[in-house]
Amino acid sequence: MTDFSERVEQVSISGIREVFEAAGEDAINLGLGQPDFPTPEHARRAAIEAIEAGKADAYTSNKGTLELREAISAKHERDNGFSVPPENLIATSGGSEALHIALEAHVDPGEEVVYPDPGFVSYEALTHLAGGTPKPVALREDLTLDPGAVENAITDDTAAFVVNSPANPTGAVQSEDDMREFARIADEHDVLCISDEVYEHIVFDGEHRSPMEFADSDNVVVVNACSKTYSMTGWRLGWVAASDERIERMLRVHQYAQACASAPAQYAAEAALSGPQDQVEEMVAAFEERRDLLLDGLSDMGLETPTPRGAFYAMPKVPEGWVEEVIDRGVVVVPGEAFGEHGEGYARISYATGTEELKEAVEIMREATEAVR
Template sequence: MTTFSDRVERISISGIREVFEAAGDDAINLGLGQPDFPTPDHARRAAVDAIESGKADAYTENKGTPSLREAIAEKHRADQGIDLDPANVIATAGGSEALHIALEAHVDAGDEVLIPDPGFVSYDALTKLTGGEPVPVPLRDDLTIDPAAIEAAITDDTAAFVVNSPGNPTGAVSSEEDVREFARIADEHDVLCVSDEVYEYTVFDGEHRSPMEFAETDNVVVVNSASKLFSMTGWRLGWVYGAEERVE
C-alpha cells in the first residue's frame, strides 16, 4: 500500500466529528453547529424551481452565478454597510472551502498563521495543508480574541491571522474596538486578516462587526456561509470576499 503524503499525515481527525459519529441517534448533540430551525421555505422552493427549470443542468461561472453573488453582496451591504462589488465574491462549497482557498492563496510552505486557541478545528488542519505552521494564540479570560496577543505573536514569517467573531466554539463576540484593532494590525503589519464570520447571526450578547468595515488596505478577506445564517448546513454553500486583486 502506498503511503499518504506528509501534509496528510500532519492532519488529525476532528475530535468533535469522532464523538458525533459514534454517539448514535439518541444522544443530545452539543458538538456540531447545527441551527435549531429548518431551511426557509423560499430557499427550498427556489432550489426545486432551479432544478425543474434546467438552471442546474450546466456549469456556472467559476465564482458562482452572478445573481447569487449579487445577493451575497446585497446581504453585506444591508447588514454591515459594506460597499461590496459582486465581482469580489467567490461562492464556495461551504465555509470550509472558503477558508481553504483563502489560506491556499496566501500561505506558502513555512509561513505562520496565527489562529485562536481554542478555536475551530479546521484552522489548524487547513493551515497544515498549505504547508504553513499554525501558531495558537490563547484567548482572553472572557474567551474573546486579544488583538494585543495577535500583534505580539507576529513575526517576519507571519502570513496571516484568523479572527472569528462570534467565536466557535466559545460564542464570544469581539467588541467594535477589538475589531477595529484587527483591521489596524492587518494594515500596519501588512499581513492578511482572515475573518471567519459564519456565526454572524448567532449573537446573544454584543454586536457583530467585521474588520472589513474598518480596513484601510486590501489586507482583510471575509469568510461566511449559508450553513449557520439560514440553517442550510447540508446545502454546502459558502463564500469568501475581499479586494479585487485577492479574488481574481
C-alpha cells in the same frame, strides 16, 4: 505502500466525530454545530423551481451566478456597512471551502498562520494542508481574542491571522474596538486578516462588526456562509469577499478544486439572502432563550461559564472526568481540547437542539457534575 504527503500526515480525522459515535444512537446530541430549524421555505422553493426549469443542470460561472453575487453584495451593504462588488466575490462549497482557498492562496510552506485557541478545528488543519505552520494564541478569560496577543504573535514569517466572531467553539463576540484593532494590525504589519463571519447574525448581546469595515487597505478577506444564518448546513454554500488581486488568486484554487458551487444551492442562497429575514430573527430569539436556560443550569451546578454573546455554544470550565461522565450518561458534549491545547479543562456544549431535550440534558449534566465531585 506508497508514502503519503507530510501535509496529510499532520492532519487527523476530527475527534468530534469519535465523541458522537461513543455516545450511541439514543444520546442527546449537544455536540453538533447545526441549527435544528428547517431551511426557509422560500429558499427551498427557489432551488426546486431552478431544478424544474433546467437552470441548475449546468456549471455556473466559477465565481457563482451573477444574481447570487449581487445578492451577497447587497447583503454586505445592508448588514455590514461596506461595499463589495459582485466581481470581488466567489461562491464556494460552504465556509469550509472558503477558508481552504483563502489559506491555499496566501500561505507558502513554512509561513505562519495565527489563530485563536480554543478555535474552530479547521484553522489548524487547513494551515497544515497549505504547508503552513500553525501558531495558536490563547484567549482572554472571557474567551475573546486579544488583539495585543495577536500582534505579539506576528513575525516576519506570518502570512495571515484568523479572527472568528461570533466564535466557534466559545460563543464569544469581539467588540468594535477589537475589530478596529485587528484591521490596524493587518494594515500596519501588511499581513492578511481572515475574518470568519459565518455566525454573524446569531448575536444576543452587542453587535457583529467586521474588520473589513475599518481596514484602510486590501488586507482583509471575509469568509461567510448561509449554513448557520439560514440553517443551510447541508446545502454547502459559502463565499469569500476580498480585493481584486486576492479574489483572482483564490479563484485559481477554487476553479481546479471545485469548478463552481452547487447550482441548486446557489439559487437557494440567492433567495435566502434577498428574501424575508423573519425566520432568522425567530431562530436567534429561540437560541437566546436556550442559552439562558443552559447558563442558569450550569450556574446552579457551580460550573464557571463565560457568557456566550453569540453563536449557539457555551464553553464551561469543567472538573476532570466530567466530559466522560456526561457522555456515559447519554449526552454528547465535546471536550475543549478538541479545539486546541488551551481548551483543556473546558467542554463545548451546543444548544442548537430542542428546548425539552436541552432541559433533560441539563438534568443529566447536573447528575454527572455531582458524580465527579
